[in-house]
Amino acid sequence: MMTEKDFVVPNFTNTIENGTFQWSAPSNIALVKYWGKKDNQIPANPSVSFTLNNCKTITKLGFQSREKDGAFSFDLLFEGQPKEAFKPKIQKFLERIEAYCPYLKNYHFTIDTHNTFPHSSGIASSASGMAALAMNIMSLEKALQPTMTENYFYQKASFLARLGSGSACRSVKGSVVVWGNHAEIDGSSDLFGVAFPSKIHDNFKNYQDTILLVDKGEKQVSSTVGHDLMHNHPFAKQRFEQAHTNLSAMKSVLETGNLEKFIEITESEALTLHAMMMTSLPYFILMKPNTLEIINRIWKFRNETKIPVCFTLDAGANVHVLYPENVKESVLQFITAELVGYCQNGNYICDGIGFGSQLIIDN
The missing domain is CATH 3.30.70.890 (GHMP kinase, C-terminal domain)
Structure with a gap:
């Protein structure tokens, strides 16, 4: 069973000067709801959700290497315009994931993001937004560590997304996703979402x-x-x-x-x-x-x-x-x-x- 320690990585010896990634991540709608959490974004109960298709966040992450100075460095654009109001949430997210992504302070990031649906209107915009950002960060990590397996890539992306917004871990992969330990769901975890392990009936296709x-x-x-x-x-x-x-x-x-x-x-x-x-x-x-x-x-x-x-x-x-x-x-x-x-x-x-x-x- 994966633990938090499995997602801690060293500072990589190889570096990348600059680059750009862009990911889309969907919203999701829980069927069994998650409401209530413990410390460190751990759910008080398990949940299961449908991943949506059209309601999504599209985030472009540009990065440029810089001298490490003990602080995170990033600019944030929302729908093409600077969005200072969102920056504290991104700052808090980066602080939460620093122990698992120590390379983040080596770069200045430009985060350019938009939704295909209204923000903060009960369609889980924080879930899709944090999932999209986590996918971009994991693309950078994979570039720094090319031997990373696909399974680890998606598990850690879900793990990181959860630290930004709990339900974001259900927006990384899979049409039906379970988050939270449950005795009858193989591989289920409080740390990340997992694809529903059984064959889903055609009624729900x-x-x-x-x-x-x-x-x-x-x-x-x-x-x-x-x-x-x-x-x-x-x-x-x-x-x-x-x-x-x-x-x-x-x-x-x-x-x-x-x-x-x-x-x-x-x-x-x-x-x-x-x-x-x-x-x-x-x-x-x-x-x-x-x-x-x-x-x-x-x-x-x-x-x-x-x-x-x-x-x-x-x-x-x-x-x-x-x-x-x-x-x-x-x-x-x-x-x-x-x-x-x-x-x-x-x-x-x-x-x-x-x-x-x-x-x-x-x-």
């Missing part, structure tokens, strides 16, 4: 996710604050036990293709996530009135048509509408006819299961 953008603004309460409120939460112990139970059940669902059980677990997990927010101290609500309207209309449509469409929520107001590809036409007709009116400016994103990060530039 190219599963669809239409994201209804109820509120594209900044969340009133960040996920980091929300996670911290699980400490001493009156229902934390029961919630963590429930997550283990639901992950066991979801493992069976993904193997057998039981859509009815998939809907039950997925919607229950979404509502439980928000119940934890509403019962913490201080308590808060991230759902909006239109979130509830959409949920009720999905329930009514499913009861009337028997089409296996369901919803999930991340830590925000937006609604992810999940359904098999073979009912795509009917569900999209329902969405455009009945749900789009509840979206901010009528905006929504059509997405589906993807396969993880992709290398765009290696120079």
